Amino acid sequence: MTGMSKRSPGARPKARSARPAPARPAGPAAPPAQLDPAARCPCCSGLAYGACCGPLHAGDARAGRAEQLMRSRFSAFALGDAGYLLRSWHSSTRPARLTLDPATRWTRLEILGTADGGPFHAEGTVEFRAYYRERGGAEESMRENSAFAREDGAWVYVSAL
């Protein structure tokens, strides 16, 4: 997920509020939201966060499949964990920094298909639809086919296809 940019060609420009930003500590973005390990995982696997994407976010486990990494990245978007998104991005395509829009709330994920990306593959693709709301508006979605590869043995996101 390219930072799951919704600014595809033809997309309407996003309204930007002119009011000054609320007083917040300068420097790095806000820390990611903490989620109860017993809560349902944001990636919609049906598993508890602590048995799904949580250990990946915490660095206690590695994704065995590209789809698992993709799910963990969606959950990181949902939780505002920019650090994990950068860590799980291929070094050749990783942005220098990533700012997540706090007005975008990622609501659910649908995996549409996968190719390769298994324990014995070095590359793979995952096609998905990610749902979100902007500033409490109606649910919208974006569809992407993402490329993943292994870097130093770990699955990482490469780019949208």
Ligand SMILES: [Zn+2]
């Ligand atoms: Zn998950």
